[in-house]
Amino acid sequence: MTAATEVASLTIDGVRNAITERRFTASALAEEFYAQIKREDPEIGAFLTLSKERAAAKAAEIDKLADAGKPLPPLAGVPVAIKDVMVTRGVRTTAGSKILENFLPPYDCTAVARMEAAGAVMLGKLNCDEFAMGSSTENSAYHPVRNPRDKSRVPGGSSGGSAAAVAAGMAVATLGSDTGGSIRQPASFCGVVGLKPTYGRVSRYGLIAFASSLDHIGPFARTVKEAALVLRTIAGRDPMDSTSADVPVPDYVAELEKPVKGLRVGVAKEYFGAGLDPEVRAAVEAAIQKLAELGCAVVPVSLPHTEYAIPTYYIVATAEASSNLARYDGVRYGFRARGARTLSDMYRLSRDGGFGMEVKRRIMLGTYALSAGYYDAYYLKAQKVRTLLTRDFDEAFRKVDVIAAPTCPTPAFRLGEKVNDPLAMYLADIYTVTANLAGIPGISVPCGENHEKLPIGLQLLGRHFDEATMLRVAHAYEQARN
Amino acid sequence: MKVTEKDVTYVADLAHLELTEDERARMLRDLNSILEYVERLNELDTDKVTPMAQVSDRYGVDESRQGSERFAYASREDVRNGLRESLPHEGALGNAPDTDGTFFEVPKVIER
Numbered sequence: 001m002t003a004a005t006e007v008a009s010l011t012i013d014g015v016r017n018a019i020t021e022r023r024f025t026a027s028a029l030a031e032e033f034y035a036q037i038k039r040e041d042p043e044i045g046a047f048l049t050l051s052k053e054r055a056a057a058k059a060a061e062i063d064k065l066a067d068a069g070k071p072l073p074p075l076a077g078v079p080v081a082i083k084d085v086m087v088t089r090g091v092r093t094t095a096g097s098k099i100l101e102n103f104l105p106p107y108d109c110t111a112v113a114r115m116e117a118a119g120a121v122m123l124g125k126l127n128c129d130e131f132a133m134g135s136s137t138e139n140s141a142y143h144p145v146r147n148p149r150d151k152s153r154v155p156g157g158s159s160g161g162s163a164a165a166v167a168a169g170m171a172v173a174t175l176g177s178d179t180g181g182s183i184r185q186p187a188s189f190c191g192v193v194g195l196k197p198t199y200g201r202v203s204r205y206g207l208i209a210f211a212s213s214l215d216h217i218g219p220f221a222r223t224v225k226e227a228a229l230v231l232r233t234i235a236g237r238d239p240m241d242s243t244s245a246d247v248p249v250p251d252y253v254a255e256l257e258k259p260v261k262g263l264r265v266g267v268a269k270e271y272f273g274a275g276l277d278p279e280v281r282a283a284v285e286a287a288i289q290k291l292a293e294l295g296c297a298v299v300p301v302s303l304p305h306t307e308y309a310i311p312t313y314y315i316v317a318t319a320e321a322s323s324n325l326a327r328y329d330g331v332r333y334g335f336r337a338r339g340a341r342t343l344s345d346m347y348r349l350s351r352d353g354g355f356g357m358e359v360k361r362r363i364m365l366g367t368y369a370l371s372a373g374y375y376d377a378y379y380l381k382a383q384k385v386r387t388l389l390t391r392d393f394d395e396a397f398r399k400v401d402v403i404a405a406p407t408c409p410t411p412a413f414r415l416g417e418k419v420n421d422p423l424a425m426y427l428a429d430i431y432t433v434t435a436n437l438a439g440i441p442g443i444s445v446p447c448g449e450n451h452e453k454l455p456i457g458l459q460l461l462g463r464h465f466d467e468a469t470m471l472r473v474a475h476a477y478e479q480a481r482n
Numbered sequence: 483m484k485v486t487e488k489d490v491t492y493v494a495d496l497a498h499l500e501l502t503e504d505e506r507a508r509m510l511r512d513l514n515s516i517l518e519y520v521e522r523l524n525e526l527d528t529d530k531v532t533p534m535a536q537v538s539d540r541y542g543v544d545e546s547r548q549g550s551e552r553f554a555y556a557s558r559e560d561v562r563n564g565l566r567e568s569l570p571h572e573g574a575l576g577n578a579p580d581t582d583g584t585f586f587e588v589p590k591v592i593e594r
Binding site for chain 1: 485489490492493494496497498499500501505508509512513515516517519520521522523524526528531532533534535536537538541542543553555556558565566569573574576577578579580586588589590591
């Protein structure tokens, strides 16, 4: 069987080939990964729940196929883990919140079901900021996650567990969710690949709602090719989500091999302004230079409304959140405060006891922005600026095929550094939120390290439903760099 | 200061939150600081800009189709169990904090 170091470097294809060639079984591999989790996770804190029975059953099913010499599905035996905002039938799903501490969902999220149907073995559920609200995973109601690259630092958030699990070799690939950067930012902080698809590309059925017009599910992996393979698995129309688009899904893996020569890469000065760490700037500029060497044309573009993205986002996202989180009332599921004498006291005390500070803050902000007298000034205004931000991209993508930018203004910050300043925390998402507001796809690919060996991420943004071109450029860059 | 203590109380009430004294003070400070930052949106003239609530009504749709025809793929016959079986009774009650086996139980709704 494989040694621990080998476990941490396995790829999706590597797993499938090894099982096909009977070098190891899916069951033994799952055991190896649980051993790796036992060794690594006490110091990292990526997992909230392990689903050993479910993993063993799936692995046995794959081993049976292999025993019978049958062809194996694309993710056969691949140990994966899922951010705890995606519901899993009979496996505790908390959204990182105390209000769902004992919640056992009665159905499976479509993306998870598609991963398992493709042969993936779900090891467990991953820690995150409560209801995916945060940029450091310090808002988890359970425990923070530490960055495997430097344990005094955050892994980013809100999908901090998903990024850390891949970075520490505790899963080959994971799923996360991205409402304002929550896949790309932690991928950048932990030195792995993280992809947010186009809005509507991946069904949100079974994703616990934070901000429905901004929420996306997407993969984390160590390579672009593996991210492409997972995206191919989970993408495509789902009748259970009426916002999932009826757009054909290309073979993203096959598309990777097409040449990038002649593609136009846009660079927007608005993504290289004040606040950008000099070492991050240097690494991203070097990556763009590398793309030029590969034959891409580097074209300046302008995204003039970029500075308005964060305020727009924090109105739209909190308004939607205040509505979505109204369902947690202590009646049908979740935490209920005891001893309330009236129904309305029960609602208030349950929500008060069940939600953490950041969730309350966002519910308050969103409720305020939607309340009588303020709706036009805040919510309607933000929706209009959202149109302007989206038009910026429409305009830019007339001239270029992808846009290259930093994923984050800085490398991973220290635990506790921003926890008492919500605005400073929100600004960690300054380069990522626009893609959520416009619904365009984005990916973060490792592009170097700073002097403290902290990873830096290159962000590539693509046209609506053109993940294929974005992935192709990301793959070409990754190959050229290695 | 745009948001007052009275606003915090009013909004907390709308949102069905109780909030401790300490949380109210933090909320007052944080909401004001965030909304002050949001004020910069007023630098933009948006009088003639249409608001955008959704991405999915403008991208990835068949442009040659109009109105509800555009979203024909997202509709289905209005029949019982159209997409899947409904949850069984036990499944629907399974996570409830209090039930009598048939209904969800809550404190008295009418105050008397």
